[in-house]
Amino acid sequence: MDGEQMTDATLPKLGALVDVPNEPGAKKPDPIVVGDDISRQFGGLRAVDVGHIEIQRGVITALIGPNGAGKTTLFNLLTGFDQPDSGSWTFNGQPIHKVPAFKVARRGMVRTFQLTKVLSKLSVMENMRLGATGQMGERWWMAPFRFLWEGQEREITERADELLVRFKLDAKKEDFAGSLSGGQRKLLEMARALMVDPELIMLDEPMAGVNPALKQSLLGHVKSLRDEGRTVLFVEHDMDMVRDISDWVIVMAQGRIVAEGTPAAVMADQRVIDAYLGAHHDTDLSDLDEAAIAEQVMTEIQEGE
Template identity: 60%
Template sequence: MTADRTGPGPAPEPGVRKPGALLVLDGVRRCFGGIAAVHVEHLEVQRGTITALIGPNGAGKTTLFNLVSGFDRPDGGRWTFAGRRLDGRSPHRIARSGLVRTFQLTRTLARLTVLENLLLAAPAQRGERLSAALFAPVWRGQERAHRARADELLVRFRLDRLRDEYAGTLSGGQRKLLELARALMARPQMLLLDEPMAGVNPALAQSLLGHITQLRDEGLTVCFVEHDMDVVMGVSDWVAVMAGGRLVAEGPPATIGRNPDVVDAYLGRRHDEPEADGADPRRRKGR
């Protein structure tokens, strides 16, 4: 499974501007105890692509997702989504704008059924307002539409046979599928997926990858955090690399593996350069 990366595109350099950028970050900073966990000067995510966000542990990837999705507050900077500023907004308002995320540790509601988990994520439910709840004709049509959408997603992700089971009984991989289906109930323009393959068996991982590429082909924009380089190289249209909270490289998958800044980020030093003192390179620290 390989994304189509042929043809001209943006220059492979950090902070490059891209045609049709959907999400644009400027000067986004977050510090913990005086240490800059995130300091991204400029980053753009192009509409209709799969962008992988990679980097060593502690690079700031999940923190950046937390900031953009409203689950954490930045110390500075701004970002826009589809031309609208989202910094300072709450998570539910950001989700309503069309930017929806999933988490590395799934957050299903264990004591609700699979179907109920999906229905809970449906946007703008009229029956939630007391004035409308008293008049069934106001919300019954919408409820039928939400149920039809939920059933469609359950079939798509092969969870339909589990629709009436409690979410707490699902396997880890099934919960990943449920969380992705629940995110799609909000009809987002863009998905932020935090390590969607973590803890998933190989067969189910391939299924997830197929769903992600299909969503891209249907026009959805996807940005995901991932450590498995085979996954990154197999499905991504673009790769952004973080290290020490900063964006150190960007480019198509084919060029990222050869980028010396990426090698530095993962290995800690230029592993292909000889030692200045002539020492045996096989004895370098960390080798």
């Protein structure tokens, strides 16, 4: 965390986490998202099995875990891109577990994707304009009457221009989105998400495929979202990034939340080490009953013969 860049409004929100226990499903003083008994099964695989989860408002929370832990599936469920087998969750106290993705976004909960979803054949500016919701010109009965919606379109374009300058994409605004580099597409997707002025932004592996030159820029933008008072929840495998920018970390393994806490506490948690490297990976063999192990091995060899 970069304390020097934090706003005065951010510091109390971080301080509120001091008394939160470093335990799975820990209750937060001011959660923006609360979920209970969320499950999703694909055939015989239970991809998500979360008993309770809370996301604190106004801070950056990292969702980490080994491949196949269920992180992206949980993202898809919370944002309405997939439906659970069971469970419920709220956003700002309102239930959204049966709300479609576009309505979830309108309520102020937006996400990006690990594989960017830019519209390649449209310009960068057109991608930005499409990110705005509630556009009157999209209604078929108003479309012929430009004078009714041109003022709103002008405001949308001005906001898009401001965001493109902020994300250093203004020089590319007339280029096809498909011509952007992988890192620039990540920036565009993040900028487009801000067109709806969201309260909660969920980033799915924002650093995947990004070259080192743009990585620091993306890190700065994520921090700025928190400093503006927004809530950020992100999935990431880069542990250096997790340590650098997250205020709280939630760890998943085999679909469940196995640990959570501050970055320092989580990195030292044996449950996290086991989740990533396998239980007893660091057990000293001298402490085990080597005679029993040898006997078991010999028995298996004889049975194989």
